Amino acid sequence: MNSVLKLLLEGEALDTQQLGKILGLGPDAIERELAELRRQGVLLGMRPVLNPSFEAERRVRAVIEIKIRPEGIGGFDGIAERISSFEQVESCYLMSGGYDLLVVVTADNLYKVAGFVHERLARIEGVQGTSTHFFLRAYKKDGFVVTAEGVRRDQPSVSP
């Protein structure tokens, strides 16, 4: 794996200057690597991982299971791409199992999610049914444990 990507995936907040020092490269070289990763479509973007309890005070998040009929506008892909184009949609996946698409949406409040489902999703041709589940509480997100206590360590700051 690309050494810059490997380091980014460790999940530490490092800027290009720091990445460069760690890998023994100049910041320019890091920028070039990042640009190359974007060009290849490997790296889509970078976002901070926020504590879900911080987010929850501002936004609600829900997963929506969607059953679709893959006829008309370009089959599964056509419908999925259309659903993905809504800004409320954070992620959208084609799934195996009891439903076809799994969509994660965020909105200011519950009513806005409801509105999105009824007024947008349900009206798309080919959408047969939806089932919406709201996130209540997160315990771990993107590899970070977020329980109240987290992982507490009574490690001394110097030891033999």
Next chain:
Amino acid sequence: MDDSGRYVARHVTSLPKSGIRDFFAIVSKMRDAVSLGIGEPDFVTPFHIREAAMNALEKGRTSYTDNRGTSQLREEISRYVAKHYGPEYDPENEILVTIGVSEALDILLRATLNPGDKVLYHEPCYVSYAPSVTLCHAEPVPVRTTSADQFALDPAALRAAWQPGCKVLVINFPTNPTGGTADRAKLQEIAKFAIEKDLLVASDEIYSELTFNGDHVSIASLPGMRDRTVFLHGFSKAFAMTGFRIGYACGPAAVIDGMLKVHQYGIMCASIISQEAAVEALRNGRDSMLHMRDKYRERRDFIVRRFNELGLPCHLPRGAFYAFPDITSTGMDSLTFAQKLLEQQKVAMVPGTAFGSAGAGFCRASFSTSYERIHEAGERIARFLDTIRRG
């Protein structure tokens, strides 16, 4: 006024306090300090190992065990040591489960030393070796190692340090604090010397899984050495299990039997919960161990390069998770350097002299921490050096 000090034995009163404890006191009170002073993995024990401990509690496995440790654990240790180190030990009478290598070394010394006996060991070294010898009313005989050969034990220096009365030789490869290792050829020379002088070798191999360059060789696997070597190992470093306090000793039956006597009266047995976790570590912990080792290696390369860039010459440690940069170019001694660095830039490194006088001119920096912290420490050390070099 507390004058209870008069009750403390002379040889205990005369023991120096560990140099690390002074530092610990200062650093622990300091906010936003970056500590490179931690001698333990910056990983939480892998989950499946913690789960084994939880399982022991759930099943109510909370009793004493056989003084030697559970038969299950001794059998796993026997298999693990044979597979990765070579020598075969009988779980019945050649393996003893202890409270970490610390206890194993302590009871080995207590079981073998008569007052006045002498013990050879190489310096810089782990802080407990010399005091443990002194506590046995025996005499520590240090052999200096130097950065010239990356702190490997030079057989010639060992020979020069030898005196009549030397009975035990303690070795520790990879070495805390220097990351020094010993290859087969060097160990063969050390082994030859041990046989010639009829020494019992205590080989502390706690960092052996964390060998980055070449294969780790145990002196116990060399011809003629199995029956004069006690192989000391544990779970703290390889499996990030420091708080479980669990280790073991493997050696010839009569020595293990002597150690068992000291152990059974002093300790009784290691915690059964830790023993259950240790079984899981040996059975299924290899993948997580290798994963952690890769992370250490990457961080090692970074920190060593940083020290060298900063003009603090630092050899590439071949094992363990400590860098040991030479700080003599600053004109300070180790303690002054470490103190001033802590005061001015809030970075904690352990002065090399905490590991014996051979550590003078060096400081120990653990790289078992995040890139972010290592990077930040590097920036702060750069600022610190800048102010000294300008002033």
